[in-house]
Amino acid sequence: MTRVLFPAVLAAAALCPAPGAADWPVFRGDPLMTGTGTAKLPDALEERWTFKAKDAVEAAPAVVGDTVYLASLDKHLYAVELATGKEKWKVKLGAMKAAPAVRGDRVFVGNLDGKFFCLNATDGSKVWEFETAGEIMSGANFHGSNVLVGSHDSTLYCLNANGKKVWDVKTDGPVNGSPAVIGDVTFVAGCDSVLHILDAKTGKELGSVDLGGQAAATAAIADNVAYVGTMANTLVAVDVKKKEKLWSFEAPVRQQPFYASAAAGELIVAGSRDKKLYGLDPKTGKKVWEFATKGQVDASPVVVGGKVYGGCLSDDGEFYVLDLKTGKKVQELALDAAVCGSPAVGPDCLIVGTDKGVVYCLGKK
Template identity: 80%
Template sequence: MSRVLSLAALVAVAFSPAFVSGDWPVFRGDPLMTGTGKSKLPEQLEARWSFNTGDGKNQGGIEGAPAIAGSVVFVASLDKHLYALDLATGKQKWKVKLGAMKASPSVKGDRVYVGNLDGKFFCLKAADGSKVWEFETNGEIMAGCNFHGTNVLIGSHDSTLYCLDANGKKIWDVKTDGPVNGTPAVIGDVTFVAGCDSVLHMLDAKTGKELGTVDLGGQAAATAAILNDVAYVGTMANTVVAVDLKKKEKLWSFEAATRQQPFYASAAAGEIVVAGSRDKKVYGLNPKTGKQAWSFTTEGQVDASPVIVDGKVFVGCLNDDGNFYVLDLKTGKKLQELTLDSAVSGSVAVGPDCLIVGTDKGVVYCLGKK
């Protein structure tokens, strides 16, 4: 286990050719689900363009993060369509009807992958949205997939994590004691997933064999972020938990001092661990100790997962005005606030010089410099 989680393995994953700088091909940007980007963003964000999904009757809510690959943005909507948009202009390249989707799309090579609320998982051609194959699970698919080599890892609310080959054939599956809500993280040949059984599972990505488990002390709706052999995950028990992956034991657990609420958003892991809560706060935590470095109060519950880029935190919240915040990573001080059209339950994707985020009314925004 320690060999797979070595620095060399982390470096190999970080510089994998499948994940190009400036792309955001999976839910949290990279195989480790860190929620951190390497782009250089403008000092002040402006709405470069916006695109409306749905039919204008609030049916196109966006709850996942978009995916960015090269010059194309992929967005899954509750209006039952997956959209491909031009990154520079926001103009639609194509759309395909797949069923209502809350999950984030994922991109690998010339394929885009996404699951829907009917439990169907699709592999499509990124060029035109035509279907390559389809795999059916027995529960809602709420999260994006990740990749291990040419294989695809996807969790479902049928309490199963699936490993599929490049042709959509099942290689293995692992049952959990509750729905799988998050995207599995991958390091080398090990994958990690947390779910409603209150356990972080460590699995051999080749075979599905369990390598170890750690009790999180609460159900997890969030995806685990991994940095320096530690996994950080929020729970429905009002805590953020850090797990030492080498020792396979809990490192620390954070709980707010007052008015504790669940952490449905996935944490971002950098020099500060950033986690958003339903108590209308974003927290900055010391990654080694779990002690609070700062907190920032928002105008609504925070279900959207924050991202870290160039010493700043970017995150939206669930108030009707659509408040979107830019915070200083070290201090939590507000640097900028934008007002979008409606609540932001969707998470951010980081482009080469911009951010892409969707709202509950189904509007996709590109935030950068006009």
């Protein structure tokens, strides 16, 4: 699909060179947090390799070049070879649920103690550290040479390349999701039930939209519309130019929260704690299909090449491949445990972690 960007996106791109087309450098793959990839994945996924951490891997990995970056609750950030899963280095930073983000030769990640780190991507050595007053669940994103990250101290921070604060914006509750960035505008939704639209250069609020419920999910943006799930059992679409709500979707029966972040493309694909994945019409919010999973869906699904990929919190670790247009199951894999981690997309594979700390590379052997 064509994505209409604010004109200032070109200036931002000049300041921050784009990653390779096959890279997945931030939580949902791109600055707009769409959760969509352009890789060519095999018709049937196979286990290429596994990597074992000592505790759960709930964060989406980052994939850049020949390296996968993995954050774990075992207090370590790992760098492993994309081709083999062999460990390159690891560094102890504290328990982490936030997705690592990569720009150039730097890796950025926050921990549950509220510390945000900038590391050398080559060896994991610390470049700088910034401390917030709450746990960090938010993955980082970038604007020009600055880095954006949210904290449970009810603040979205903008830091410069040296780790010094450029600006911060207070919200009326913890910031769970990663900030989306389009041109010189950034968006953040949190526990104050509001989507904040901010000037990424200054932090000045350009507008806000009431979501009708607290948000644990990251907003995905496509064609100037933000799609964000709420704890009030709804998925909401917001026109970010007009700064108004377009529609709100709620399951017809047994409504549950949307903790997983949506994938935004031809359809809006969202997972819910009602044990279902949904495909929604992006213009109307009408349900196109639904697929019943064997467990709650907290891990954010991704869309690649006309297929949906996502897991659930069942003990058997079901991981599903669905047809994007119809929602019909194409393949089902049994991983070792509940799939609590959101997938990342490599050049020809997916990387996803489980509750037992096993990270799977799924592609063609």
